[in-house]
Amino acid sequence: NQNATVYQTDYDFDNDGTPDGTRVQDLGEGTGTVTWTSDTVYYLDGFVFVNSGQTLTIEAGTVVKGLPGEAEDASALIVARGGQIQANGSATDPIIFTAATDDVTSATDIPAGTTGLWGGIIVLGRAGTNTTPSEVAIEGIPTTEPRGLYGGSNDADNSGTLRYISIRYGGSDIGAGNEINGLTLGAVGSGTTIDYVEVFANADDGVEWFGGTVNTKHLAVAFVGDDSFDYDQGFRGNGQFWFTIQGATTGNRAGEHDGGDGDLGGEDSMPYAIPVIANATYIGSGATSGNGDNDQVLELRDNAGAKYYASIFTDFAEDALRIEDLFDDAVQDSRKRFEAGDIALVGNYWFGFGGGGDLLSVIDLTEYDSDEDGEADTEVDPDFRTTLAIYLGDNGNVFGTDPMLTGISRTANGGLDPRPMAGSPALTGAQLPSGSFFESVSYSGAFGSTNWLQGWTALSQLGYLSN
Incomplete structure (x- = not known):
């Protein structure tokens, strides 16, 4: 009517x-x-x-x-x-x-x-x-x-x-x-x-x-x-083939992942946020963009979990991973989700970070104000950073190996092609989660040989993508 x-x-x-x-x-x-x-x-x-x-x-x-x-x-x-x-x-x-x-x-x-x-x-x-x-x-x-x-x-x-x-x-x-x-x-x-x-x-x-x-x-x-992909309040869906590219001077986190809402029941509320995501390609603002201290790939906080498989994270000015680790051990936080197995990072490529050239230097933890000077500047447990680095290495994550994306461009010059080029290690051996939702593919990242952005997106129609 x-x-x-x-x-x-x-x-x-x-x-x-x-x-x-x-x-x-x-x-x-x-x-x-x-x-x-x-x-x-x-x-x-x-x-x-x-x-x-x-x-x-x-x-x-x-x-x-x-x-x-x-x-x-x-x-x-x-x-x-x-x-x-x-x-x-x-x-x-x-x-x-x-x-x-x-x-x-x-x-x-x-x-x-x-x-x-x-x-x-x-x-x-x-x-x-x-x-x-x-x-x-x-x-x-x-x-x-x-x-x-x-x-x-x-x-x-x-x-x-x-x-x-x-x-x-x-x-x-x-x-x-x-x-x-x-x-x-x-x-x-x-x-x-x-x-x-x-x-x-x-x-x-x-x-x-x-x-x-x-x-x-x-x-x-x-x-x-x-943020490119932001979830809150107990999101529990699955995702596959997610892509983002940030502007040279814009964009916050590629993935800002929150669990509970402190104003609506608290951060320990259930169900916990534990989505499962496979085949993501996240491209930041550039490893030297100076886009600010929020230019990370993933931040997990407020007791959020997350499971990422077979993904490519590249070209970010700051850190690869930030996980909340609160001073008060009685409070639920994302470290507890990691320790409970609700954070899984399996078979991902991490390459090109302005925050540092080794894995330990691009893992960031929550800091607290240890000397009460009004500035949070002390990590609760620096050893947790090492624990995370060991976990990533033991679970098929590759740091510092170029996934060989064909082209990264943030202007409409026909230079953007987020597919791995021939010979890329990301084209084979993908480690995927179980479940009927997930398509079985051999490659890591959001793209194999086909660029599914072509034709229908603004990126395509406005001239950002290569032909």
């Missing part, structure tokens, strides 16, 4: 007297159960919800644009709990979410480095988190909006499908320095399909999970302002 919201079909965005597409305004009733078609450009005006019981279907090749705005005027598409999105693009006809000013046929209309021109996509589900209460308001949406709640007890919850989706130039500020992630997943369940999704030039995180169990493949995050 398209009367459930306002669909202005003759919307003239640039005021040139010619309609540009359909403006969508949500007056509280959501999108309705409707299909958005590829012959129309849709302009999101404010927060547009897919309400509970509604299904938004988006045809392959459709372009959806967010109007500019901040705070309560930000534009975003939000799939509420009980709603579904069925967005099935293809490698030749992706579904593009971008800024209203983006001429998607031009590679030069939006300058490189531009972010925050609209909001992003938020999907909310009824899977479990480790928060108290079990239902909370999602980051990025005003807490007064009841459709912004996520959480529940159905780990198999199904919020729909996102395939071949490119999300560009998002991350508008909603107040107090809080930006919207490119793709936010709040308690999204394992019945949801997410495969081939790109976040390009977002002001905040690329993809962030708040609990949930959704499994994902072929995720790409490029040139975002904060």
